[in-house]
Amino acid sequence: MKALKHLNKYFLKYRYRLIIGVIITIISKIFALFTPRLVGASINVVSDYLDGNISKAIFKSELLTNVIYLVGAAVIAGLFTFLMRQTIINVSRYIEYDLKNEIYKHYQVLSLSFYKSNRTGDLMNRISEDVGKVRMYVGPAIMYTINTITLFAVAVIYMADRSPSLTLYTLLPLPILSVAIYKLSRLINHRSTIVQQSLSTLSTFSQETFSGISVIKSYGIEPRTNAEFETLSAENREKQINLTKVQALFFPMMILLIGISNLIVIYVGGMQYMNGKIEHIGTIAEFIIYVNMLTWPVATVGWVTSLVQQAEASQERINEFLNTEPEIKNTVDELTPIKGDIEFKHVSFVYPDTNIEALKDVSFSLKSGQTLAILGKTGSGKSTILDLIGRLYDIDKGSILIDNTNITDLNLSSLRESIGYVPQDAFLFSDSIRNNIMFGKEDATENEVIDAAKNARVHKNIIGFSKGYDTILGERGITLSGGQKQRVSIARAIIKKPDILLFDDCLSAVDTETEEKILKNLIKLTKDKTTIIVSHRISSAKNADQIIVLEDGKIIESGNHESLINTDGYYKELYMKQLSEKEM
């Protein structure tokens, strides 16, 4: 129960609703327990009349009174049972909502390395399935526990009042029932988990094959994927059948135990009636109803125990993430406006998960408004520099200064708000093109959106679609070409008008002619902004104030276009190669 302590704050938050829920539950059970008493009394009236102890008129009036009370008690019990679910189950839905929000909010502050080391499926599971299991503890488990305790307490008092020894015999099989249900519930849960895992393997497999359907079709491997699907499906079928086997035992077992209890009541009750230990025949009928009313709540004790165990395991998994501290923390409360000077002083950086030393003693300095181009072979550390400027990771050695202040002494929101980042793989959301661009500036006007799209040279493509800027992208929408995606992603960054612009090889999928035009626009737009362009093309780098060339995490060349084409090295070689390609 240690992990579940996390939920106490929510119980405290909803304490009034819960207290009302408990009171309502108690009232509903008290009224529900009028039924056996009234049925017993009615049978006694019939027996008295048959024995000639009461007149027909008294018999009729007593029976009628009992029936009216019975209907009244049933209506009130029904109404309060409805209200009981409305309060306690509603509280569980509120807590489920709060917990989901708490987890989601926490996910948002966790660093990139957390996402690298945990699978997306796992993150999703903890916020949906695990929260669902915790809700079963917060709602049904608590409701059934109060229900059982109340029902039991009231029923035992009523029963003992009639016949203490018959009460003992009646209750005897119930603990057996509870333990049996507990064992069965555990088995059902165990097998359900296996079914869930197999279902998730099946859906992951299907999702992958549908996402990669073009590869599957072009390689003609449909029969192979079909066979794999069939194998997984057959495994799932076997697991489902195994689960059904134990589920099917649940009700027969309950019916068997109720039957045994009924037999005991009839046999022991009948003997006691004949011995004169029980005065009225109605008591036997009353006890039979008690047995049937108590069976389900007693069975739920076993079920609830296994629910609590599952909730505990799920909450433990949730707490594991909730207790994960974000590696990148904001340490400065006040906002720190950014001008855009950037300086790297002997920066070295090792990726914590792979231990790859991506940067080795990198130093450069860039004044606000200047442009830096970074070139180098793949894996040389170019993107890493951009990630460090956005403080997606903290460095091990050296220092990064923004406006002469150490990056860790800046307010994290101020820093990130001042950056417009265009990643290497443009990620667009399944939303309209307009909203994807406005992601950079929530309150952008239509003209601003169009301007940004024009500057990124994608406006003409967009208006070519029948729904223009309202065209939906993503799974249920259209698929943009690689170059179109990159340009929408550029529009998203420039609409923000940030002080620092980071372009990570984001023109790689556009032809050189369009690249030239976009670059021309960017020169105008980024005149007074600090800009870093990562590229494999000289055309993107040549106008930069500074150019650095990286190799294996180290700066091997630096200067400007003029100085670098006059020095033998990577830049000059690339320049000559791309020049000759252009001439061809």
Ligand SMILES: Nc1ncnc2c1ncn2[C@@H]1O[C@H](COP(=O)(O)OP(=O)(O)OP(=O)(O)O)[C@@H](O)[C@H]1O
């Ligand atoms: N998130 C990460 N976790 C672990 N290692 C990483 C991560 N990102 C990059 N690396 C490693 O760090 C090194 C530098 O990668 P980086 O992405 O900075 O190179 P790059 O020069 O931008 O390459 P490219 O031109 O292919 O984009 C590579 O060896 C890469 O495998």
